[in-house]
Amino acid sequence: MRNNAIYALALAVPVSACMAGRTGWRRMLILSLLSVALGFVASGVLYGVLDVVPGSVGEALSVPLQQLARVVRDDPDSLTAEQRKVLSAFLPVDQIGDLYTPRLADPVKGSFSAQGGQLAELLGVWVSLGASHPVTYLDAFLSLNVPYWYPLSSDNKASERVYVGVVVIGQDMADGASLGNDQYGFVRQSRIPWLLARYVDVAIFDAFRGNPLLSVMFGLAFPFWFMLGCLGASVAAAKRRAALPFVPALAVWLTFTVGPASLMRYLLPLVCCYPIFLGTALQPWGTRGxxxxxxxxxxxxxxxxxxxxxxxxxxxxxxxxxxxxxxxxxxxxxxxxxxxxxxxxxxxx
Structure with a gap:
């Protein structure tokens, strides 16, 4: 289960309270804190009922691990013996260069182990290498999330524009008639195979690749630019108060940029907010919002x-x-x- 909403609310709550003004900040703060409390209660109950096991600390370190792997791959001689020793306690330093994939953090993250050393030492090495390789760090970060904000970014198998995870690894799906995975013990047989094949065609983006306009509209970067355009139109007409509906959405989007990959299924909450964005932008505002x-x-x-x-x-x-x-x-x-x-x-x- 994803928990990036916790970090999004931590950013959105103080910003929204400041923007609400002297008359509305208390109500905004109370509602936001109530949402946070309900989220913690709901997740706590669901985790207990579904027996959800907390993930590894490496799940939250996608960007730092990618940056370290990029430095090791591009400039291995810059590491001191002490830095290499610390990294070796968490990562396979000799193999990390081959594991590094610009659009996907899973290979490096999957090799991470928190059992061999102190996490504070790893963070210290990350800071010191960042001070000496700032451009490399920035490039590694932007390479990981570039499909989220650059409409013309090239497709990558590690970061496809897939709307629904319909293709499950482990079973051939040439005709779209069946879908399943022996690893999880299920097989799905479609009663309308041609309709399922069409759904799969749309879900994996093949139906839009030949149309330049639809390719952009259904691309990973479109939710960000659509949200930004509606925000600009709203603020231009109604000052800062019109930006309030966009603050939580922007905070959620920022959490996507530090994730392990750029995938459309992560962006579906923003797609569902299109009517809110458009309605706010088209609202007839007065002179002061x-x-x-x-x-x-x-x-x-x-x-x-x-x-x-x-x-x-x-x-x-x-x-x-x-x-x-x-x-x-x-x-x-x-x-x-x-x-x-x-x-x-x-x-x-």
Whole structure:
């Protein structure tokens, strides 16, 4: 089970609370912390019921292990005897260069063992090598997640644009009629083999490879750029408050960049958020980020109905830096002012 939402919330909660402003940060913080608490409770119950065994600490070290492997492969002579000794306690230093794959951390991560030494020593070597090889570290990091943000990145068998894990290793699926794996003890027989074959064709991206537009739209980088474009449009129209719906999604996306591979199935939560992104971008916002609300017209008489002073719906005209206008007697002029958001109700003088 993936737990990157924990790290995403750790980043999104303080950012969202700061962006909510003086009036909304408490509510935002309470709701976010409640979500975190419910997540911990749910995962704790599920882990117990399903007998989930905690993963190795190496699962969280995909990027550091890739960076170390890249340095060992490209510049092995730069390692001191002490650094090589520390690395040998965790990784097969003599083989790590051959195991390194730019788009996939699993081969290096699979050779990691935390039983041979102190993790703090390994992190110390990682920091020291990073100080002497900053460009190599940056290149290793970007090579691992480049399909997530570069639309024209070349396909790699270690990082395919697969929407659904329909092909299971261990069983030939030439006609799409069956799917299974002897290792897990199941075989699936389709009653509509041609339909299953079509699903597989779409799921493994073969149906889109010949169309440049669809290839980009269904590529790994499209969720990021679609989210970024909607964020830019929303912020341009409504200041910082319009960015709030995008903060958790961006935080989740950032956790993907430090994962072991770039796969479309990881991005499906962002794909499900497309309507939220688009709806936020198309929302008709006011001058200070308040959604426009319809305002009732006064009676057709010569003067507005008397009553206590009260502001109309939407953004306050004072907060927008404009002087409010008393409701004029001319209905046409009043309606124009109302459209500009400068009208307030006043009682009789």
């Amino acid at each position: 308040c959604a426009r609300r319809a305002r009732p017209m006064p009676s057709m008489g010569t003067q507005a109905s008397p009553g206590p002073k009260r502001r109309m719906g939407g953004c306050s005209s004072r907060s927008m830096g404009r002087q409010p206008a008393v409701v004029p007697r001319d209905v046409t002029e009043w309606y124009n002012n109302c459209a500009l958001g400068t009208t307030e109700w006043h009682g009789k003088p």
